[in-house]
Amino acid sequence: MSSPGTLSAMPVAPGRWPLLGHTPSLLRQRFGFTSSLAQHGDVVKVYLGPLPAYAVTSPALIHQILVTDGKKFDKGILFDRFRPFFGNGIAMSNDPFHARQRRLVQPAFHINRIADYAGKMSEVSAAIADSWRPNQVVEFDQAMQELSVTIAGRTLFTTELGGAAIAEAQRSMPVVIKQGMIRALSPGFVTHLPIPGNRQFDQAIERLRAIVLAVIAEGREQQEDRGDILSMLLSARDDDTGEPMTDQQVYDEVVTLLTGGIETTALALSWFFHEIARHPQIQERWHDEIDALGGRPVTYEDVPKLTYTSQISKEVLRRYPIWLLMRRTNTDVDLDGTVVPPATEVVFSPHALHHDPRFYPNPYRFDPDRWDAAKTPPPPPGAYVPFSDGSRKCIGNHFALAEMAIAAATIGSRWRMVPVPGRHVRIKVTGAAYPSQLPMTAVPRVV
Numbered sequence: 001m002s003s004p005g006t007l008s009a010m011p012v013a014p015g016r017w018p019l020l021g022h023t024p025s026l027l028r029q030r031f032g033f034t035s036s037l038a039q040h041g042d043v044v045k046v047y048l049g050p051l052p053a054y055a056v057t058s059p060a061l062i063h064q065i066l067v068t069d070g071k072k073f074d075k076g077i078l079f080d081r082f083r084p085f086f087g088n089g090i091a092m093s094n095d096p097f098h099a100r101q102r103r104l105v106q107p108a109f110h111i112n113r114i115a116d117y118a119g120k121m122s123e124v125s126a127a128i129a130d131s132w133r134p135n136q137v138v139e140f141d142q143a144m145q146e147l148s149v150t151i152a153g154r155t156l157f158t159t160e161l162g163g164a165a166i167a168e169a170q171r172s173m174p175v176v177i178k179q180g181m182i183r184a185l186s187p188g189f190v191t192h193l194p195i196p197g198n199r200q201f202d203q204a205i206e207r208l209r210a211i212v213l214a215v216i217a218e219g220r221e222q223q224e225d226r227g228d229i230l231s232m233l234l235s236a237r238d239d240d241t242g243e244p245m246t247d248q249q250v251y252d253e254v255v256t257l258l259t260g261g262i263e264t265t266a267l268a269l270s271w272f273f274h275e276i277a278r279h280p281q282i283q284e285r286w287h288d289e290i291d292a293l294g295g296r297p298v299t300y301e302d303v304p305k306l307t308y309t310s311q312i313s314k315e316v317l318r319r320y321p322i323w324l325l326m327r328r329t330n331t332d333v334d335l336d337g338t339v340v341p342p343a344t345e346v347v348f349s350p351h352a353l354h355h356d357p358r359f360y361p362n363p364y365r366f367d368p369d370r371w372d373a374a375k376t377p378p379p380p381p382g383a384y385v386p387f388s389d390g391s392r393k394c395i396g397n398h399f400a401l402a403e404m405a406i407a408a409a410t411i412g413s414r415w416r417m418v419p420v421p422g423r424h425v426r427i428k429v430t431g432a433a434y435p436s437q438l439p440m441t442a443v444p445r446v447v
């Protein structure tokens with residue numbers, strides 16, 4: 001379907017309320033609303049309260065927004081609201097500052113460094129899997145949160161104070177993420193109200209700031225490469241000026257990595273086990289693959305050999321991606337024949353794209369064989385964006401995929417996960433898809 005040529009002629013999504021716009025439909029119907037938009041056009045006008053935004057539904061246009069015209073877009077209104085609380089790290093900032101910071105942070109995610117982090121991923125996963133007793137009911141979402149925060153902490157900081165920073169991140173990050181999201185979506189005065197949520201947020205940020213700044217000071221004193229991400233951030237130098245990052249910049253990047261890296265990976269691993277537990281034949285076929293490693297610790301070199309594991313991870317990230325992403329034009333952009341002026345908010349839904357039957361037949365079926373290149377051609381560019389794409393693509397994507405493969409194979413070599421009868425798992429959507437609960441029985445495997 002092609003758009004009609006002028007912004008005012010763009011179709012408006014049905015279900016608009018006076019003043020509230022489409023916000024009630026977005027919040028009430030969530031996935032249903034974003035998935036319904038494609039039937040109205042490739043670009044559909046929606047109102048976020050009184051603010052007009054353009055919902056893009058075609059993969060080709062999304063590829064243009066993220067990749068070919070990526071430089072013509074900033075992150076948009078939601079990130080403007082996040083910035084006062086989460087700082088100006090690479091997930092929040094706009095170019096040219098973003099491009100400079102991304103160059104400074106990128107070496108910490110070089111493939112050789114991830115190979116070093118993999119040893120820690122393997123150790124932490126083994127310690128958690130070995131702490132379960134036969135036939136114990138594991139609250140799996142909580143276990144994966146603990147696994148992910150411990151791996152993030154141990155790869156970020158290995159200084160003496162690092163342990164305290166990890167403990168603080170474990171305590172503070174859930175509060176910071178939840179309350180930060182509420183603040184970003186609320187009118188400004190809400191931040192100043194003396195309500196418990198605000199107090200908890202302020203205290204969590206204060207504690208986190210104190211310990212992260214102390215770890216940064218300790219790292220600067222030691223001046224050595226300890227093989228962790230913090231060492232890389234401290235040793236990075238700007239190409240043009242030769243200057244290192246200030247403490248504030250390092251702090252913003254650390255908080256950005258904690259915010260972007262922990263919950264996302266924990267959720268992906270939770271859904272990984274939820275799906276294989278619900279599909280015993282997939283779990284069995286997967287066990288055959290990981291058993292070929294012979295039960296030894298899983299290494300980074302094993303990851304490319306785990307092809308079925310990688311197919312399952314891709315399918316998990318297709319089924320349970322982030323719900324919405326936003327951008328804002330910083331110049332005129334031609335979207336399929338319509339010129340969109342600067343400062344226009346654009347929104348798209350990875351979830352809706354990943355469940356569009358034009359690209360994924362029977363989209364709600366969990367089928368890792370979709371990702372078997374010998375059987376199924378890949379989806380078109382822009383139709384699979386679990387990590388976004390272009391210059392703002394997730395900097396932690398290789399890290400996350402390695403963590404998923406290593407943690408899953410380490411757990412799966414010891415335990416078969418079985419759903420607990422009568423405890424129904426629902427999907428709760430905020431920005432990401434959370435399980436309402438995820439109890440699973442860990443049945444020992446005899447290999």
Ligand code: HEM
Pocket residue numbers: 090091092102256257260261262264265268317322325326385386387388389391392393394395396397399400
């Ligand atoms: C399965 C796990 C993960 C998923 C699904 C995921 C998803 C995403 C997505 C969709 C974006 C783009 C957001 C946007 O365009 O607005 C993003 C950006 C980002 N992610 Fe991840 N992420 C994951 C793991 C990680 C990890 C492990 C880290 C770090 C340790 C990380 C750090 C970041 C950062 C710093 C950005 C901002 C990049 C930039 O704008 O330059 N993520 N992630």
